[in-house]
Amino acid sequence: xxxTGFEVATGEFVNQVVQELGGDRIYACFExxxxxxxxxxxxxxxxxxxRKIIHMILLGMIEEVLQSDEIWLCSSCYTCQxxxxxxxKITDLITAIRNxxxxxxxxxxxxxxxxxxxxxxxxLYALDDFDQKKRQKANLPLVLSTIDEAVKLLEGxx
Amino acid sequence: MKYAIFLGCTxxxxxxxxxxxxxxxxxxxxxxxxxxxDFSCCGxxxxxxxxxxxxxxxxxxxxxxxxxxxxIATLCSSCNSMLAEEAHRLEHDEEALKETNTALSKIGRKYxxxxxxxxxxxxxxxxxxxxxxxxAVTKDLGGLKVAIHYGCHYLKPTEIYPDGENxxxxxxxxxxxxxxGVEPVPYGMERNCCxxxxxxxxxNTALAxxxxxxxxxxxxxxxxxxxxxxxxxxxxxxNQKSIESTFDVEYRIPVLFLPQILGLAMGIDRxxxxxxxxxxxxxxxxxxxxx
Numbered sequence: 476x477x478x479t480g481f482e483v484a485t486g487e488f489v490n491q492v493v494q495e496l497g498g499d500r501i502y503a504c505f506e507x508x509x510x511x512x513x514x515x516x517x518x519x520x521x522x523x524x525x526r527k528i529i530h531m532i533l534l535g536m537i538e539e540v541l542q543s544d545e546i547w548l549c550s551s552c553y554t555c556q557x558x559x560x561x562x563x564k565i566t567d568l569i570t571a572i573r574n575x576x577x578x579x580x581x582x583x584x585x586x587x588x589x590x591x592x593x594x595x596x597x598x599l600y601a602l603d604d605f606d607q608k609k610r611q612k613a614n615l616p617l618v619l620s621t622i623d624e625a626v627k628l629l630e631g632x633x
Numbered sequence: 634m635k636y637a638i639f640l641g642c643t644x645x646x647x648x649x650x651x652x653x654x655x656x657x658x659x660x661x662x663x664x665x666x667x668x669x670x671d672f673s674c675c676g677x678x679x680x681x682x683x684x685x686x687x688x689x690x691x692x693x694x695x696x697x698x699x700x701x702x703x704x705i706a707t708l709c710s711s712c713n714s715m716l717a718e719e720a721h722r723l724e725h726d727e728e729a730l731k732e733t734n735t736a737l738s739k740i741g742r743k744y745x746x747x748x749x750x751x752x753x754x755x756x757x758x759x760x761x762x763x764x765x766x767x768x769a770v771t772k773d774l775g776g777l778k779v780a781i782h783y784g785c786h787y788l789k790p791t792e793i794y795p796d797g798e799n800x801x802x803x804x805x806x807x808x809x810x811x812x813x814g815v816e817p818v819p820y821g822m823e824r825n826c827c828x829x830x831x832x833x834x835x836x837n838t839a840l841a842x843x844x845x846x847x848x849x850x851x852x853x854x855x856x857x858x859x860x861x862x863x864x865x866x867x868x869x870x871x872n873q874k875s876i877e878s879t880f881d882v883e884y885r886i887p888v889l890f891l892p893q894i895l896g897l898a899m900g901i902d903r904x905x906x907x908x909x910x911x912x913x914x915x916x917x918x919x920x921x922x923x924x
Contacts, residue, residue, distance in 0.1 A: 515826040519841040547834035550842070551680075552826035553789035557800060566790070570680055577682040585833040590682040593690070597673035599642035606646050613653055613907070616668045618645045625673035628693055628740050632686050 501568065503561040504529050510555035510565055516548055523548040525555045525565050528572070541576040547583055594629045597622030634760055636706035636751075637698040638666040639716065641863075642674050644708055648863040650907025654892035655708055655753055657905050661769050661896075662761050666706065669697050675712035676719070691719035692733045696744035704749040706756045710862035714786035714793065717750040721793040752787055754861050754891055758805050759796070763812045771900035774814040774922055779894065780855035780886075781806045781817050782846065784865045785826050800824070806891065810859065813898035820853035822846050829864035837879070843868040844876050847884050857887040857918055859894050866890065870912045887915045897922060 510525035517523050523545050531540050540546065549569045556566040576582055577590075592599055602610075602620045610618065644652050659666050676690035694716060698705045707713040723730045723746045730746050737744060751759070757766065788800040798805055801824065807817045828842030847869065850858055860866055870888035877883055888911060896906040897919065908915045 515828070515842055516831060516838065519845065520835070520838040523838075544834065547681075548831055548838060550785075550826045550828055550830040550839075552785040552830075554785070554824075554826070557789055557791060570684055573681040574684050582682060583834060586682050589678045593674050593679055594686075597690075599674050599678050600646045602646055609649065610645065613649055615645070615649065615652060615656075617670060618640065619670050622671060622673035624671065624740050624742075625690060625693060628689055628736070629686050632683070632689075 500561065500563045501529060501532065504533065504563060505561065506530070507560060509558045509560060513554045513558050515552060515554060516550050520548065525549070525569070528569065529563070529565070532568075532572070540572060541579050542581050544583075546572050546576060547586075593625075595626060596620070597625030597629075634663070634756075635665040635667060635703060636756060637669050637672075637701065637703040638753075639672055639675070639694070639705045639707045639709075639712055641707070641709045641712040642678070643863040643867075648866060648890070650893065650910040651708055651863055651866070651890040653905065653907040654890055654896050654901075657901050658757075658892040658895050658899065661899050661901070662757070662765060664756070664761065667701065667703060669701070671697055675707075675709075675715040677711045677715040680715070687715065688719050688722075689733065689736055691715050692723065692737060692744055693740070693742060695720055695723070695748040695750075696737065696742045699744060699748045704751060706751055706753050708753050708861075709864070710752065710784050710786040711864060713750060713752045714790070718790070718793045720746075720748055720750050721795075752861065754787070754805060754809060755796075757895075758809055763808060766809065766812045766895070770813050770898045772898055772922075774894075774898050776814065776816045777857070777922065778818045778853075778855050779810060779815050779889075780820050780850040780853055780858045781810065781823070782827070782858060782860040782865055782869065783823070784860060784862045787861055806859070806861065809891065810894060813895055815894060815898070818853045818855040820846075820849045820855065822849040827862075827865040827868040829868045832868075839868070840872060840876050840879055843872060844880055844882070847873065847876065847886060848882070850886055851884055855886070856921070857889055857894075857915075859889050859891050861891050873913050885913060887911065887913050887918045889915065 508526055511517055514525055551566055553566045556564055559565055602618055672694050673690055676687035679687040734743055783803050788803055791797050810817055822845055825846050828839040831839035873884055893906045903919055
């Protein structure tokens with residue numbers, strides 16, 4: 476474990492995040508700010524900063540990160556991940572944090588709704604009769620409304 | 634040339650114009666698109682809540698294509714990134730492949746790690762080729778000025794696209810529209826994300842992101858915009874009106890899916906290309922082309 480100067484940074488939370496990512500690159504962050512300055516979300520909403528999230532993780536601020544609205548503002552565009560000079564997979568890191576926040580019950584409602592829809596039908600939108608008729612009319616092939624095998628695959632996975 | 638066409642969830646329900654135009658263009662170019670009705674969601678919308686489940690959905694879809702020995706061609710860029718990411722991971726990580734197969738065995742499936750995933754636009758460029766596309770042109774679009782939006786997952790993360798292009802200077806879509814007599818217009822902000830994935834967390838932030846690009850395109854001289862992802866289309870086409878009313882601006886920029894533009898140059902009619910389903914009206918644009 477590198478000496479980050481913060482005792483809390485060696486805590487369980489950072490270990491957990493690092494483990495989910497399968498790497499320890501996050502410790503290599505030297506706060507250059509490339510991630511924040513390249514971020515298209517930050518350009519219109521200054522509340523969001525990938526750098527801030529990384530720093531909070533390194534400081535072991537578990538509850539603050541998991542409960543923050545900010546982690547849900549990331550657009551998953553991979554711009555920061557592509558420019559990080561230290562090779563930190565920032566977008567993947569935020570995905571890992573979101574998974575942890577979801578399990579802890581802190582995700583926005585829409586995230587749970589999508590999860591339930593896909594788990595119960597295998598698709599994000601079930602195609603109703605109206606959709607199927609429109610498809611038929613346009614000579615488009617049949618698309619199954621629910622995918623039973625995918626539902627079975629996800630059964631019992633939480 | 635034969636591909637398993639991967640529609641995902643959004644296209645068959647909400648972007649039939651993209652699907653119709655892609656199928657029509659594929660037919661002209663003698664590309665055979667095989668439908669696998671048992672494909673599920675790619676997994677992408679589950680990434681934020683449960684990455685492991687998202688990966689399993691992707692792996693199952695990959696195994697369905699593998700069973701038929703087909704490369705997957707996607708229309709949605711997010712489906713493309715999810716499937717390509719998992720294909721890449723399972724191709725290079727034996728342990729992960731083993732674990733995945735343990736989970737897949739529950740539904741009697743197996744995946745050996747051979748499926749390739751390509752975006753439809755890259756199939757056109759790499760496999761069909763520009764020469765063939767040029768030959769299919771029957772209608773002179775007269776150097777129609779179009780603003781190209783590449784979007785994010787079509788190009789990134791670069792590590793999952795071994796044959797990919799430089800995300801800072803992509804060229805594939807420029808090459809494709811040039812081949813049919815369209816002139817790509819530089820407008821700045823070309824690389825900006827549409828903001829689609831931010832809609833659920835904060836609608837205003839998402840719309841403000843899309844607005845930035847539309848502001849730039851408006852003054853660029855482009856007559857239309859073109860793109861290759863149904864989520865990006867929701868932001869620039871479906872939401873263009875709400876951006877106009879939220880920020881008190883006016884654009885009226887038609888937003889066409891890439892195959893709709895290619896199809897116009899191949900003389901395919903408006904109805905077959907689903908051009909009456911685009912939210913911002915395209916009639917004036919196509920009349921101008923015909924004139």
